[in-house]
Amino acid sequence: MVLKNVALLNPLVPHYREEFFKQLASHVNLDIYVYENGSEYANFKVSELQVKNIKNFGFLGNRFIFYSIFPLLTKKYDTLVLMLHFGHISAWFLLLTQVFHRKKVILWGQGISVKRYLQEQKKPNLLFRWMIGLSHGVWLYTEEEQKQWKKIFPGKSIVALNNTISGxxxxxxxxxxxxxxxxxxxxxxxxxxxxxxxxxxxxxxxxxxxxxxxxxxxxxxxxxxxxxxxxxxxxxxxxxxxxxxxxxxxxxxxxxxxxxxxxxxxxxxxxxxxxxxxxxxxxxxxxxxxxxxxxxxxxxxxxxxxxxxxxxxxxxxxxxxxxxxxxxxxxxxxxxxxxxxxxxxxxxxxxxxxxxxxx
CATH class of the missing domain: 3.40.50.2000 (Glycogen Phosphorylase B;)
Structure with a gap:
């Protein structure tokens, strides 16, 4: 069986996520790209898992981030797992240019704002709606958010990971x-x-x-x-x-x-x-x-x-x-x-x- 070649983007790899990435890597050829410096997290244990740093810059307090798309566009990858984050300008570019780069794009995130949960429970975020609509599929954290987005996109591959911890x-x-x-x-x-x-x-x-x-x-x-x-x-x-x-x-x-x-x-x-x-x-x-x-x-x-x-x-x-x-x-x-x-x-x-x- 030919394994898929997957590039996955995250801010960093926390210790509680390490086992998930290791298990994924036993089924696909996985490269993990990170855009944050773990040394900045004084009260946060960062995994020692091997990762690739990706060039990036943010503005407005990092609410909006550009990261280099060139490592992700190499021929070796057939699938990109990007963050479901409407402030990631590069993710929008990769979603809108799929017809050219021909890579499957899966988005990973909560699908709802914690701070605006009660409002978005009734009226889902329009930017999330556009991002999900452009994607091939979505990894959401829990079944509650999966149910909400499945009503809007019944034919799309949307799964609840049932978010858990290593060990x-x-x-x-x-x-x-x-x-x-x-x-x-x-x-x-x-x-x-x-x-x-x-x-x-x-x-x-x-x-x-x-x-x-x-x-x-x-x-x-x-x-x-x-x-x-x-x-x-x-x-x-x-x-x-x-x-x-x-x-x-x-x-x-x-x-x-x-x-x-x-x-x-x-x-x-x-x-x-x-x-x-x-x-x-x-x-x-x-x-x-x-x-x-x-x-x-x-x-x-x-x-x-x-x-x-x-x-x-x-x-x-x-x-x-x-x-x-x-x-x-x-x-x-x-x-x-x-x-x-x-x-x-x-x-x-x-x-x-x-x-x-x-x-």
Whole structure:
């Protein structure tokens, strides 16, 4: 069988995407082009996967980017995977000149703006509509966005990748007994009966760190503990709270396994993204706030099924009331549901197969 020759463009390759690219490369001849410098990401682990840097320049705060099209137009490639980003001027050029270069163009992205989600849910972005219309096919992150665009382009190859993370199978396999979890609590000197865990970068205020602090101050510190994983310029000072256990950046799997095993619930007030997949794979119920004009959520928010594998909250009072009525069996049941959703939809091989289905 002759393998397809594919050029794929991304800003960079984060560690959580590495396995996806490796699996793709086992089915196609894949070259990955990047246009950003990973050294600029202080609180972000960049993969060491081999990539090709592409010349580029941006303007208006990099909302619009030109990148060199010449490496992508070499005869070796029959398929280009470009970003579904209407600010990529070069992507427009490649879409509009397909009749000349005769390469298949697949677009990869969310298909909807996180900041304008509620509006675009009702009225899809016109520029996205034009880009998708010009493409051969689209990789979207989740089934919610796939359904929306399939209604508009029923005959086009549009797939939901079901966005997931590298190593998700290893996370699913993590299993500590009740006695082992008690021992880990003693090891980490965590005394509270119920523990939340937060695991995301503090680089985006849309994650609503203000609500995280308000929650810490609202709940009884002798009963509720908070494990914090992450760093960033917007990180609050947690030193004043004796029930907060701050571990900063954590990439060591053994430590992460221990901290997630100690935790009873995953809590991130806003901007829920791929971190939810990791938390679900660890078997944690997810607590977050409903998407609204004030609470922005990423597309992976759709993985949370209210009262099945988590709770979608309206306000802090509802959070307090929900916790007061929650028993251990409720948490265990929602945690099992989280794991089951990951096993059925969010394994890396599923993401790869979905991508390959239109390659």
């Amino acid at each position: 998700v199978e290893d996370v699913l396999a993590t299993d500590y007994t009740a006695d082992e979890r008690r021992g880990l609590k003693e090891k980490h000197r965590i005394q509270q009966e119920i523990c939340f865990i937060y695991c995301a970068r503090f680089d985006n205020p849309y994650r609503r760190f203000d609500l995280l602090i308000q929650t810490i101050e609202l709940l009884e510190p002798q009963r509720y503990g908070f494990i914090i994983i992450g760093d960033g310029i917007h990180k609050p000072d947690f030193k004043a709270y004796p029930n907060v256990y701050d571990y900063g950046k954590v990439y060591e799997k053994q430590l992460k396994d221990e901290l997630f095993s100690i935790a009873d619930l995953y809590y991130q007030p806003g901007w829920i993204g791929l971190s939810v997949v990791e938390a679900m794979a660890y078997g944690k119920p997810i607590l977050t706030f409903r998407r609204s004009d004030q609470i922005l959520q990423c597309v992976e928010y759709s993985y949370i099924q209210d009262r099945r594998n988590g709770i979608l909250l309206n306000d802090l009072e509802e959070l307090k009331q929900s916790l007061s009525h929650m028993v251990r069996n409720d948490m265990d049941e929602m945690g099992r549901a989280s794991k089951q959703i990951v096993k059925s939809k969010l394994l890396m091989r599923n993401m790869t197969e979905n991508a390959l289905s239109i390659l």
